[in-house]
Amino acid sequence: MSASRVCALSDLEQDAAIRVEVDGVPMAVVLDSNGEVHAIGDTCTHGDISLAEGFVDGDTLECWAHGSAFSLRTGKPLNLPAYEPVPVYAVTIEGDDVLIDPTVTKK
Structure with missing residues (x-):
């Protein structure tokens, strides 16, 4: 599978998350205060809650x-x-x- 366009870089606000879905995989995409873009699974592992609705602080959501x-x-x-x-x-x-490929996870 190849990476899919999920949004424009200019659509992201610093220290905020947006929810996207790629091939049925929900993700939270974040532009951190250092200008780096991150993508993590959007569902909190404690409860079935969207992390994109949460709060960005440094390199945490x-x-x-x-x-x-x-x-x-x-x-x-x-x-x-x-x-x-x-x-x-x-x-x-x-x-x-x-661009994000939902089949490629970082280790």
């Missing part, structure tokens, strides 16, 4: 419902109640296009 924060780089939860990581997807920027 916090679930609004119960406060679990996930690393945008590794997908690992940084505090309870979540203890399972979310997937992290490789992001490619081509011009103003943000």
Whole structure:
């Protein structure tokens, strides 16, 4: 499978998340304060909550419902109640296009 365009880079606001879906895979896409774009699984592993509705702080995305924060780089939860990581997807920027392949996860 190849990467799909999910949005324009100019559509992203710094320190905010948007929800996208690629081939049925929900993802939260974030432009962090350093200008880096991240894509992680959009569903909190503690509850069935969209992480894109959460809060970005540095390189973390916090679930609004119960406060679990996930690393945008590794997908690992940084505090309870979540203890399972979310997937992290490789992001490619081509011009103003943000591309993600849902079959390629970062390790």
